Amino acid sequence: IETDDPRWLKAEEATQKTPTQLIAGFRETRDIHEEMPRAKFTLEKTHEHIEKVLNDINNGEAFAVEESRAVVRECMTSIISNANAMLWLTKIKNEDKYTSEHCMRVGVLSIAFGRFLGLPDQDLQLLGLAGMLHDVGKTKTPPDILNKPRNLSSDEYEIMKQHAVFGREILGKQEGLEQLVIDTAHYHHERVDSSGYPEQLDASLLHQFIRMVSIVDVYDAITSDRCYQRGKSAFEALKILFGETNKHFDKKLVEAFIRMIGIYPPGTLVEMSNGEVGIVVSSNPDARLKPKVELVTDANKKLRSPYVIDLSATPKDSTGTPFAIKNGLPNHTFGIDIKDYLFRPQT
Known part of the structure; x- marks a missing residue:
């Protein structure tokens, strides 16, 4: 649902009135052009790893969790140096590799979001891993539904929604994964007004990390080209997110996300x-x-x-x-x- 409410443009101003521990901002230690080559290499490596993870899952094999943690740490290093470099690079998208690139971008944007909020490094790693693995359940979604170039029927949509349950099942079999990573895959389509799926949970039961990944997930989906629609601009996506505050998304977190991305983020x-x-x-x-x-x-x-x-x-x-x-x-x-x-x- 889009909104013409002019208040959404003042979301940045609203976040300035929140406690400083909520909005820490970015502290860049490297120029964006100096950081760009490393960010590009790291992002390519991360995408290759996620494709391997999805292939391992498709083949019924366990994936290397510690390798996943390692690529998350490399993304963190780049984002801590200059987040704008990776934010720029996440604008480059390949429609034919949507699921793997989407997982990569949600992981990266989640780390950046956490960094912007001033979360400690151990939380950034957990949040990044949760974002990176949030959609692994789609490996069990029939390709003709996942890649359908038109709107899904009600029956097809019910099948699509099962990816949240599949995600919990897949990650629950992995050794060494935190429960919050598993819960994020399971609940990232839940909403603060209890209108989401698969369990219509009360907002009080949704961990902050799940709320954050939910926002990032929708933002990236709106701004990406899909087989059935062209992606919208960041400006339009942020406007849509703001229109869903206190209904689908946590208002303070959406305002913080708007402040992080900026009305016109790098690469726009x-x-x-x-x-x-x-x-x-x-x-x-x-x-x-x-x-x-x-x-x-x-x-x-x-x-x-x-x-x-x-x-x-x-x-x-x-x-x-x-x-x-x-x-x-x-x-x-x-x-x-x-x-x-x-x-x-x-x-």
Whole structure:
């Protein structure tokens, strides 16, 4: 359900009034461009591991839990150095590998979310592992339902919902996994108004980590291309999440997530008020609506030699009008693929 409620844009302001222990923010120790190569290598390694995990499960074999913990720790190292690098990279998506990439992104975004909230490292590892393994139950979902290019029938939807139960069964057989990781796979579709599945649990029974993974799971699903729909922009996804606060999602956690991602997160394609199109290259923690943007087209949407502007410095266009972001756009709009600009040096 989408919302036009203007209050959602003030979610960032609302989080500033919460206790400081809830909103710790990011403390970057490395420049984003310095961190990007390591983040890319780590993300590729993580994706390879998750594909192996899903293949092992498909073959009825146990997977290497300690290897899973190791890749989570490597993701943590990169995120602690500069979270924006991995947040940028999670914007690059492959529709044909949705389940494995989705598990990877939910794991990474969950770690970043926990880091933003100031959770200790041992909690980040547990939260990242829970996010990474939350959808393993889909290995037992029939492919014709999982990959159906149209809306599911009511019977098909009931079958799809079983992946939460399958996830609990699969992870429950693994040695050395914490119960909270198993519970996250089982309950990540439960909702705070008890409208979720598989058990319609009361909100008081949902651990904070499950609530966090639920938010990240939906955000990534909304912003991803699927076989039946194109992904929405981050801006639209955050608006949808805010519209479901206190119904499907924990309000304080959604507000915190919006503050973490930013209205226009790194890697977001944006249209400027004068018609030019650009890509957000880094966020401004003091003014989320004024990030650095690499302009890649002119006002007529024709590709041009890219250059970076810092909106917090109030730059002006050729007419003397201050630049401003008009709206966020899904990737591939106007034929622009953000991947083509990922490692371009900034000017």
